[in-house]
Amino acid sequence: MDLDRDLNPQQREAVLHEGSPLLVLAGAGSGKTRALTYRIAHLVLHRGIAPWNILALTFTNKAAEEMRLRVQRLLGMEKPGIWIGTFHAICARILRRHIDRLGYRTNFVIYDASDQSRVVKSCLKRLGEEGKRIRPAAVQSLIEKAKNQAVDPALLVPQNAPMSRALGEVVADYRRHMEEANALDFGDLIFLVLRLFDAFPDIRATYQTRFHSILVDEYQDTNRAQHLLLRKVSSRNAELCVVGDDDQSIYRWRGAEVNNLLDFEKDFPGTRILTLEENYRSTQTILRAADAVARGNPERMEKRLWTLNETGEPVVYMEAPTSDGEAAFVVREIQRLVTEHQVPYRHIGVFFRTNAQSRPFEENCVFSRIPYAVIGSVRYYERAEVKDLLAYLRFLYNPSDTVSLLRIINQPPRGIGPATQAALQAYADRRGECLGKAIEHALENEVPSGASRGKIERFQGLIRKLRRQLEDAVPPEKLLKSVIELTGYRDYLQGKEDGERRLENVDEFVQTAAQFQGMEGDLGGRELLGAFLQRIALVSDIDQYEEKANCVSLMTLHCAKGLEFPIVFLTGMEDGVLPHQRSYTSPEALAEERRLCYVGITRAKKKLFLSRACRRSLYGESRQTAPSPFLASIPPDLIDFDNGSVERDALNSPEPAGYEVGEGDSALDYGESQLDRPPLPPPPAADRGRRFRIGDRITHETLGIGTVRKVEGTGYKEKITVQFAAGKIRKLMARISPVRKVS
């Protein structure tokens, strides 16, 4: 580590500064991670601060992981013992130690949004008719919002609204449920630590004395609760260093308050402010485009990003007739880059505003045999089969976890249907116990009668057996295997749709468990399982991103933050998409969309493509679009309008040129996506959601021409059985196989 050689003067100062709080305003690509990691290394190596006296907070596990790795490398130590992690993970760690003081047990589980939704729904159900009129999502968002602001949700229930009484009851009931289940939601992790620190000064003092030096990354993304946490955990003589960029604040909707960054100086008097303005990532052209977009927002901290990098190529702007055409263009361009310029796939990122936009890109990639990975859309841990197994583990770990119990009690089916479940639940309610407890001795008493008795007994036996394994310190992987074996889960999946793929997911899950325990080998069975479950609850999509895999990355702009790619396609540059339609409700929301656009542009190192579809179907209907207003912010001389095929002033005209689908004089004719079929008469009702019908002639990229013999499933799950010319019969997934109809 050579500070003079590796860092510029501002970075160096960020590393060396001591004696007062430090705020580093770090523009995109200005090497803030470098500054942070060097600072940590410097603290340890040259200032004699013990690693365990350092706390570094990030927003994603990936950022934490990267920081840990880089610090380790700088220090040349294997496990320095620095507390590096996300806010949520660090809080979970603190709670794991002290949560008993708040009346919870230490084997709490963390509920994700869908678990939370189940709890809310069951609370609403209990309310009867009134409950039906309240949207679960509304309750969830109220609870989340409150906790983000460090306010008791009960206090945030509107007082005079028509449903306020019912709403209040749900909120209270939710809390009861969660406490009974010994479960925490995301918001609780932060919120409860605050409560813990407030109620028990001794605990707070422990951490205050522990953390001499605290560093926070992406400070513009902190919400009020996190900000308070920072204040409470930092003592008077703690050394605070926060890094952020107001231009990259894109989580306002989730409660983030940029003002935490902007007002940092007020909260921590004597703060030294540094600005990192040299960009090491992008070409001058890209940087100028980004800067122009950012300047469209009136309220921001003035920054002048500059770079010594080359001018680079112009930004390419492209208009396609439809969203499929847009995807076809992108894919075509990718192929060109790969074949003509030897660009590896992994150097390419394709970004979009919403997850729903990914489909055409996926389809076109599949068709063109381009390896790709969608980061984030279908989350691994939310797939049914993985969640099932996870629910077993969770219920074994925490017998009060009712949500998990209800998920597995009849999965795979073992004859314990809704009626039996209701009887058990009623019994549990009568005794004022949680379902799991009640089931344990339900049989000794009157409930339930008849046929279900044996079934419950068998389930009980299963759980007992598994719990015993857990007591015997059987590690997660083995436990998981036992669950699969004892429940016959494998056979159960085999018979189902998509069985193969889902089995793969199951195997992957087992491997994840094995991998995890390999890393954390020094814990016992119970603690190990707890750590494993916690890890899973707190991983995010972006954490799954692997730069090693050589494939094109498809992701939302939110996911893209913190990453960089030599080549970036920023797609869907349309009014209503970016900025999103719903952001027009407030100027603040609109400003955030602009920052989102800025984030997207600044991910690009060498070359940036912007694209738009003149027609896009949304909610099932196709609509004409206008170019994103953000495009007009970019100086035209930076843009290559694709050889004049797009009118230069197209971006300034209020109306989009009147393109017809698939044609139009000034639109580029990339044609329809290869997956599109020629227009057909509307299919009969039975074929709704299907591309194919029995008897259709199709052509497959490698298998040749064939006839559709059977069609199963609809939409994404549509499967066709095709008899090919050579006599081969194949079953294919319609949506992802390279097939197309022959007219």
Next chain:
DNA sequence: CCTCGGTGATTTTTT
């Protein structure tokens, strides 16, 4: 218990 069809809601982004 499972499957099917109909219905209604839902879609921004996620630790």
Next chain:
DNA sequence: ATCACCGAGG
């Protein structure tokens, strides 16, 4: 367009 949820029928 797609998904979750519900009720009916096998």
